Each structure stands twice: as structure tokens, then as C-alpha cells.
Amino acid sequence: MTTSTVTTPRVPDGVLGALVDVLGGEHVLTSRTARFNRARVPAPFPVHRWRERVPDLVVLPGTAEEVAEVVRIANAHGVPIVPRDGGTGLTDGAVPERGGIVVDVKRMNEVKEIDLENRTCTVGTGISMLKLNEVLAGHGLIYPDNPASYPCSLVGGRIGTSGWSLIGARYGHTRDLVLSFELVLPTGRVIRVGDGGGRKVSKSSSGYQLKHLFMGHQGTLGIATEATLKLYPKPEAEFSPFWAFADFDSAHRCVQRLAHAGVATFAGAVLFDERKVEYLRRDDEAYIPQPADVRALVCAVAYGNEDEVRAGGTRLMRVARAAGARYLGDEISQGDWAARHDRYATPLHGRTRSGQVAPMSWHCEDAAVNWTELPAVRREWHAIVDRLRGRFDVFDDWGMFFYTSADTGVDYLTEIDVGIWEQELDDEAWAAWVAAKRDIAAVALRHGGSISACHGACREGEVDLVPLELGGGYDVMLDIKRALDPRGVMNPGKYGLDRAYGPSPAEPEGGV
Numbered sequence: 022m023t024t025s026t027v028t029t030p031r032v033p034d035g036v037l038g039a040l041v042d043v044l045g046g047e048h049v050l051t052s053r054t055a056r057f058n059r060a061r062v063p064a065p066f067p068v069h070r071w072r073e074r075v076p077d078l079v080v081l082p083g084t085a086e087e088v089a090e091v092v093r094i095a096n097a098h099g100v101p102i103v104p105r106d107g108g109t110g111l112t113d114g115a116v117p118e119r120g121g122i123v124v125d126v127k128r129m130n131e132v133k134e135i136d137l138e139n140r141t142c143t144v145g146t147g148i149s150m151l152k153l154n155e156v157l158a159g160h161g162l163i164y165p166d167n168p169a170s171y172p173c174s175l176v177g178g179r180i181g182t183s184g185w186s187l188i189g190a191r192y193g194h195t196r197d198l199v200l201s202f203e204l205v206l207p208t209g210r211v212i213r214v215g216d217g218g219g220r221k222v223s224k225s226s227s228g229y230q231l232k233h234l235f236m237g238h239q240g241t242l243g244i245a246t247e248a249t250l251k252l253y254p255k256p257e258a259e260f261s262p263f264w265a266f267a268d269f270d271s272a273h274r275c276v277q278r279l280a281h282a283g284v285a286t287f288a289g290a291v292l293f294d295e296r297k298v299e300y301l302r303r304d305d306e307a308y309i310p311q312p313a314d315v316r317a318l319v320c321a322v323a324y325g326n327e328d329e330v331r332a333g334g335t336r337l338m339r340v341a342r343a344a345g346a347r348y349l350g351d352e353i354s355q356g357d358w359a360a361r362h363d364r365y366a367t368p369l370h371g372r373t374r375s376g377q378v379a380p381m382s383w384h385c386e387d388a389a390v391n392w393t394e395l396p397a398v399r400r401e402w403h404a405i406v407d408r409l410r411g412r413f414d415v416f417d418d419w420g421m422f423f424y425t426s427a428d429t430g431v432d433y434l435t436e437i438d439v440g441i442w443e444q445e446l447d448d449e450a451w452a453a454w455v456a457a458k459r460d461i462a463a464v465a466l467r468h469g470g471s472i473s474a475c476h477g478a479c480r481e482g483e484v485d486l487v488p489l490e491l492g493g494g495y496d497v498m499l500d501i502k503r504a505l506d507p508r509g510v511m512n513p514g515k516y517g518l519d520r521a522y523g524p525s526p527a528e529p530e531g532g533v
């Protein structure tokens with residue numbers, strides 16, 4: 022075994038041996054490869070700084086009790102612990118900003134129970150939705166948490182981020198679909214949160230709603246080890262029409278009329294703006310290019326029993342036609358929707374805006390925004406990225422999309438995709454990107470939105486504005502953190518929570 026030579030703090034004497042005693046040597050990883058593999062997430066970061074965030078050790082526990090023991094050892098020695106599942110989170114949550122021990126829960130990927138009568142299953146939090154649904158298919162059931170990262174994000178990471186699902190308008194998002202879960206608190210205590218005294222109740226009014234507190238905390242309040250999930254019948258039918266529009270405004274009107282149509286099988290609708298359509302047109306290997314007069318696209322999606330989906334689909338088609346939509350045909354509609362989990366690989370096709378071939382990385386900034394505010398947010402966000410592009414060739418604007426979060430169309434997951442030539446990201450370009458991220462978050466807040474609908478808001482730039490979004494709630498967050506994690510070992514450096522243990526750094530000037 023080798024120990025770290027590139028990170029601080031190095032683990033104190035006794036920690037490595039204690040971990041090996043609990044987990045066995047094969048589940049305590051110290052090699053450079055194992056540690057560097059867990060030093061980052063897909064969100065772009067300057068390559069020359071990767072070594073700043075390498076963990077000292079990686080552990081692969083197999084049970085909740087082993088996780089609890091690891092946490093107790095870390096607590097006793099004041100060593101940071103970072104929970105990690107799929108490592109696909111886009112806000113650096115699983116990045117060990119202070120070194121320490123990465124607790125990778127992928128070995129805990131068992132399907133422990135499928136309860137056919139109550140329509141639940143209980144799983145280890147290291148399982149992916151893809152794997153779980155392969156097992157459930159044999160019973161005619163699905164677990165419908167369906168992010169674009171469906172094959173590679175895992176149930177524990179979905180809890181850690183309070184994830185957003187592409188078909189959430191029909192089935193709900195992670196917080197609605199997870200009924201209860203077991204959690205190792207930052208002190209090593211093991212609890213179960215959820216409604217009712219058991220694992221499988223969906224609604225209780227007793228006491229505090231702790232399930233919600235322990236979701237979306239980015240691993241700062243504990244490690245989920247087992248979850249009980251709500252299951253649905255595997256849908257008989259899927260309908261995913263794509264429509265073209267000559268301008269953004271008509272597409273914007275149409276997407277909301279679809280959400281307002283009251284179709285029970287409606288699972289969501291998404292609008293791609295002109296820059297997004299342009300980007301898709303550039304990548305003729307991955308997309309069927311749309312003619313130049315297509316300036317915006319809308320897709321709706323419906324799931325359910327065949328007779329219901331057929332009737333609902335007829336209505337959605339009628340609503341879209343009345344809103345000026347042009348149907349793009351079955352091939353594009355079915356093909357594009359079928360590829361919804363694969364499309365983020367397209368940056369690897371390697372195009373920059375000036376036509377050079379370069380391995381680009383993809384980054385998205387997301388926010389929750391009301392429908393009425395979407396046109397203004399779109400204008401302001403593109404303007405921010407345009408200014409960035411004007412200064413640095415390493416950034417490109419890959420367009421925006423707007424996706425219903427709920428079945429009523431109240432708010433939309435609003436995302437701008439920015440292409441970044443990560444290898445060329447020097448300190449100056451990084452500082453400009455961080456400032457742009459702060460500006461993007463400020464726009465969302467000014468328009469009454471949230472900094473993030475989906476990924477969380479831990480990264481440099483956006484994180485400065487979290488206290489502004491939460492107001493007095495942020496102080497309560499600090500109190501909770503201090504109470505539950507008295508030594509500050511659980512994923513330190515995230516959400517500015519260090520200030521729970523000492524004087525607050527200056528707040529950003531000027532508000533939003």
C-alpha cells in the first residue's frame with residue numbers, strides 16, 4: 022500500500038490501520054489511480070488544479086454498519102469524509118475539497134426486497150436506476166426516477182442532490198419517489214428517515230419532516246445507505262412528439278399550453294431555443310439537422326396505459342397544432358426521445374465555435390424559473406455567456422432548454438449549456454467563468470427563481486449567493502450543520518458551511 026504524496030491533510034497515524042481492520046485491506050484504496058479517479062466530477066475544472074482535490078484514501082464499505090464505523094473513525098481523528106456514488110453530480114458535491122476519506126458506496130448495490138403488494142422496493146444506495154429497472158421489469162414495474170444521467174447516477178447520489186427527473190411531471194422527482202431511507206449521521210449514528218414507523222408509508226403528519234431535511238444536502242449531513250422506493254406499473258405506451266417553430270415566442274407559448282392541457286399521462290414538455298437548435302445542427306453525427314427556418318423545438322412526453330396515452334396524445338397534438346407547431350414526424354420524435362440519456366457525450370465530438378477540433382467539456386448552469394420569466398432569463402443568460410465568449414475562445418454557448426418541473430407548468434428547469442475547452446482553462450479564464458456563474462445565479466434570483474433546480478449550488482461563484490436565496494433559512498442551515506456535525510467532518514467546504522464553525526466571511530457586495 023502507498024500513502025498520499027499529493028494532498029493535505031494526510032491522514033493521522035492509526036486511521037489507515039483502523040479502516041483496514043473494519044473493511045479489510047481490499048476495500049481501503051490508497052493508490053494514485055483510485056484516488057485521482059475520485060478527485061473530480063464531470064463539471065469542468067482547470068486541469069492544472071486537479072491535484073488540489075485528491076482524497077487521501079478511498080473506502081468501499083459493504084454495509085451500513087461499516088459506513089458507521091468509518092465515520093466514527095474519521096470523527097475521532099477529525100478527518101474529512103466525502104460521500105460518493107456515481108460521481109456524476111455537477112456541482113462538485115462529491116469532490117474532496119479538503120482531502121480526507123472518500124466513502125464510495127457502489128458496493129452497496131443490492132436489491133433487498135421487492136414488495137409487490139405495496140408496490141415498493143428496498144435497495145442499497147449504490148444501485149443505478151438502469152440496473153434496478155432491469156430487475157423490476159420482470160415484475161412489470163418501474164422506478165421512474167429518470168434523469169439524463171439515468172445509467173450512471175445512483176440512488177444515494179439522487180438522495181444527496183434531491184434529483185430532478187425527465188418524467189417528473191407525471192411521476193414526481195427523487196424526493197417524491199423515495200419513501201424512506203437509512204442514514205449514517207456525521208457522528209456515526211444510524212437512523213431511518215421517512216414517514217411512519219416502518220419504511221413504506223407515503224404520508225404522515227407526525228413530527229418534523231426529516232426525510233426532506235436529509236435530501237439535497239450534498240453529503241454534508243450524512244451518508245444514505247439503504248432506501249425504500251415507490252414503484253409504478255411499467256407503462257404500456259410512450260408518446261414523445263417533437264414540433265418545430267419559426268421563433269422562440271411561439272414555442273414558449275406552446276410549451277405552457279401543453280402543460281396546461283390537463284392531460285393525465287403528461288410527463289413533461291421541453292423547449293429548445295434557437296442557440297440550442299443551432300448547436301444541434303452543427304453536430305450532424307448525433308442529430309438529424311433541422312432546416313434553417315426551424316428556430317425552436319418543443320417536445321412533449323406522455324406515459325401510461327395504451328388507451329390513455331393515445332387519447333392524451335391526440336389532445337396534445339391538437340393543442341400544439343393550434344399553437345402553430347409543425348410536427349417533425351415519428352422518426353425524429355421517437356429517435357430523439359430514445360437518445361435522451363446519451364446526448365451528453367456529444368461534446369466529445371470535439372468542436373469549438375471557431376471550427377477547431379478540440380475535446381470540449383460540457384457544463385450546464387441550471388435554475389428553477391417560473392414560465393413568465395423564461396424569455397427575460399434567456400436573454401440575460403445568453404448575454405452573460407456572449408460577454409465571456411468575447412473575451413476567451415475556450416467558451417462556447419451551446420444553447421438553452423426549458424423543461425417543465427411539474428404537471429401544471431408552474432416552473433421550469435432552465436438550463437444553459439456552455440462548452441468549455443477544459444485543457445485550456447487557465448486561471449484567468451477560470452476566474453471569468455466563476456464570475457459568470459455568479460452573474461447567472463443572480464439573474465435567476467432576480468427573477469424569483471432558485472439558483473439550481475437540479476444539481477445543487479456548491480460551486481465557486483453560485484455558492485456565494487446561496488445565503489441570498491435562502492434568507493434567514495441559511496442561518497438555520499448553519500445551526501443544523503453545527504448540531505449534527507459538531508466536528509465539521511462531513512464533506513467540509515460545501516455550501517459555505519464552514520462558517521457554522523467560525524466567523525462568517527464577508528457577504529457578496531451589492532446583493533442581486
Ligand SMILES: Cc1cc2nc3c(=O)[nH]c(=O)nc-3n(C[C@H](O)[C@H](O)[C@H](O)COP(=O)(O)OP(=O)(O)OC[C@H]3O[C@@H](n4cnc5c(N)ncnc54)[C@H](O)[C@@H]3O)c2cc1C
Nearest residue numbers: 106107108109110114168169175177178181185239240245
Ligand atoms: C450527462 C449528465 C446528465 C445529467 N442529467 C441530470 C438530470 O437529468 N437530472 C438531475 O437531477 N441531475 C442530472 N445530472 C447530475 C447528476 O447525475 C445528479 O446530480 C445525480 O443525482 C448525482 O448522482 P451520483 O450518484 O452521480 O452522485 P455523486 O455525484 O456521487 O454525488 C452527488 C452528491 O451527493 C452526495 N452523495 C453521494 N452519495 C451519497 C449518499 N449515499 N448519501 C448522501 N449523500 C451522497 C455527494 O457527496 C455529492 O454531494 C446529470 C449529470 C450528467 C453527467
